[in-house]
Amino acid sequence: MRMGRGKLCGIILAVALAAGFSVSASSITSIQKEKTQTEQELSELQEEISELEEQKSEISEEISSLNDELTETMLNIAVLESDLEDKEVEIEEAQEDYEEAKATEDKHYESMKVRIQYLYEAGQESYLEMLLTSDSIAELLNKVDYAEEIQEYDRSLLDEYKEAKETVIALQEQLEEEKTELLEMEEQLEEEQSTLETMIAQKESEIEDFDSQLSEAQTKASEYQQKIKEQAAQIKKLQEAQKAASASSSSSSSSSSSSSSSSTATVSGGTGLGASIAAFALKYVGYPYVAGGNSLTNGTDCSGFVHLVYANFGISVPRQSESLAYGGTAVSDADKLPGDVICYYGHVGIYIGNNQIVHASTEKTGIKVSNMYYRTVRCIRRYW
Numbered sequence: 443m444r445m446g447r448g449k450l451c452g453i454i455l456a457v458a459l460a461a462g463f464s465v466s467a468s469s470i471t472s473i474q475k476e477k478t479q480t481e482q483e484l485s486e487l488q489e490e491i492s493e494l495e496e497q498k499s500e501i502s503e504e505i506s507s508l509n510d511e512l513t514e515t516m517l518n519i520a521v522l523e524s525d526l527e528d529k530e531v532e533i534e535e536a537q538e539d540y541e542e543a544k545a546t547e548d549k550h551y552e553s554m555k556v557r558i559q560y561l562y563e564a565g566q567e568s569y570l571e572m573l574l575t576s577d578s579i580a581e582l583l584n585k586v587d588y589a590e591e592i593q594e595y596d597r598s599l600l601d602e603y604k605e606a607k608e609t610v611i612a613l614q615e616q617l618e619e620e621k622t623e624l625l626e627m628e629e630q631l632e633e634e635q636s637t638l639e640t641m642i643a644q645k646e647s648e649i650e651d652f653d654s655q656l657s658e659a660q661t662k663a664s665e666y667q668q669k670i671k672e673q674a675a676q677i678k679k680l681q682e683a684q685k686a687a688s689a690s691s692s693s694s695s696s697s698s699s700s701s702s703s704s705s706t707a708t709v710s711g712g713t714g715l716g717a718s719i720a721a722f723a724l725k726y727v728g729y730p731y732v733a734g735g736n737s738l739t740n741g742t743d744c745s746g747f748v749h750l751v752y753a754n755f756g757i758s759v760p761r762q763s764e765s766l767a768y769g770g771t772a773v774s775d776a777d778k779l780p781g782d783v784i785c786y787y788g789h790v791g792i793y794i795g796n797n798q799i800v801h802a803s804t805e806k807t808g809i810k811v812s813n814m815y816y817r818t819v820r821c822i823r824r825y826w
Contacts, residue, residue, distance in 0.1 A: 470680045477673035484666040491659045498652040505645045512638040514764060515631055518788030522628045525817040529621045536614045543607040620816045626804040630733075631788060711795040715755065715826045716781025720794040723751045729809045731802045744790050747802040747809060748783055751792060752825060759783075759825050763790045770823035778822050785820045793822070 711717075732741025738750050745763040752759045760766050767785040778784075782793045784801075791801030791814070799814045 470677055470684070473673055473676050473680070477670055477677065480666055480670050480673065484663060484670065487659055487663050487666065491656060491663065494652055494656050494659065498649060498656070501645050501648050501652070505642055505649070508638055508642050508645065512635060512642065515635045515638060515788070519628060519631045519635065521787040521818055522624055522631065526621065526624050526628070529617060529624060533614065533617045533621065536610060536617055540607065540610040540614060543603065543610050546603055546606075616813075620812075623804060623807060623812075624817060626806060627789065630804070712779035712781070716779050716824075718781070719751060719755060719826060720780035720792060720800070722754055723747070723792045723800045724794060724811070726751075726809050727800060727811060731805050731808045733805075742802055744802045748790050748792060755826070757825055763788060766790050766823065767821055768823075770825040773822040773824045775819070775822065779824075781824075781826050783823045783825060784814050785823060786817055787820050789817075 726738045726747070729739055730741040731743060733743050734746070735741035735743060736746055736750065738747070742750060745761055745766060748766060749759055749761050760769050763785070766783055767790075770783065773779075773782055778793055780793055780795045784791045784793050784799050789801070791799035791812070793814065794800050794811070797814050798811055800809065800811050802809045803812065
């Protein structure tokens with residue numbers, strides 16, 4: 443039995459279309475797998491970008507915090523420089539007072555030498571003259587007493603001038619010591635400033651590195667997105683071709699009166715507690731200063747000293763000098779009492795009365811007692 447020519451052509455066309463559907467379906471599946479893989483890689487890259495941005499944000503916050511510390515340190519240095527200028531003025535004034543006291547002492551000493559020389563040279567003649575010129579014994583005694591009183595007055599006055607000069611010398615030594623202490627504090631703050639600036643520079647370098655990594659990752663993410671877009675376009679094109687072929691196959695099968703199967707693609711000062719605090723603090727005068735230390739005997743810094751002393755009385759106070767200036771209760775200078783915390787810019791101490799403080803001063807001087815006005819007082823806080 444011979445098959446008709448038209449029927450044969452229909453069968454051949456149907457077989458060809460079926461083969462085309464198979465190839466098209468295979469291509470769609472392959473590209474779909476590639477697209478899924480690309481989307482997975484994009485998702486992982488976006489997570490990496492998110493982590494990089496989070497780390498960058500954390501470093502930016504660190505830089506902001508370091509900049510705040512740097513600003514505070516620079517402010518403390520500025521205040522110290524102002525205190526040093528004031529101290530220089532005080533030292534100059536003390537020097538002027540010394541020169542004046544010395545000149546007064548020298549002048550009186552020279553005058554006294556002249557009077558002593560006169561009395562020595564006059565000798566007995568002076569007393570004989572007093573006897574001859576006196577109208578009575580009483581007048582004579584008065585003249586003798588007067589001469590002796592003049593000598594005693596000269597000696598007393600000279601002692602006063604010497605004492606005044608020695609007082610000025612002691613003040614000069616105190617002012618020089620305070621100036622040295624301020625210079626040491628300034629040096630420490632300048633070292634802190636240098637350290638902070640280095641840390642900020644390092645963090646900014648890390649930020650630049652993160653910016654570079656983010657730029658590279660975002661460029662790669664754009665490439666993935668473009669690839670996914672192209673893969674989606676390919677899949678859509680193949681699906682449209684498959685749909686068109688399916689329609690042609692149906693038409694061919696109908697005309698040839700034969701059936702063919704098609705596959706369908708399936709389409710993350712006082713008393714009480716304050717005084718006790720001050721007394722306890724004084725026990726550690728002479729012990730060492732250690733930056734960041736936390737021992738009253740082995741060494742601590744200014745804020746650590748205050749923190750440890752108060753802790754002995756069960757009182758919790760901030761560990762940093764800056765925080766100590768804002769805690770507790772504000773106290774006026776007129777109302778300050780022993781046990782109060784005297785706050786400076788970048789430094790703290792404990793008031794012990796008589797306008798004096800005990801504080802962990804510098805590495806050279808350790809824990810010591812100082813005049814509370816040796817530098818600018820920022821505020822006074824009471825924690826007891």
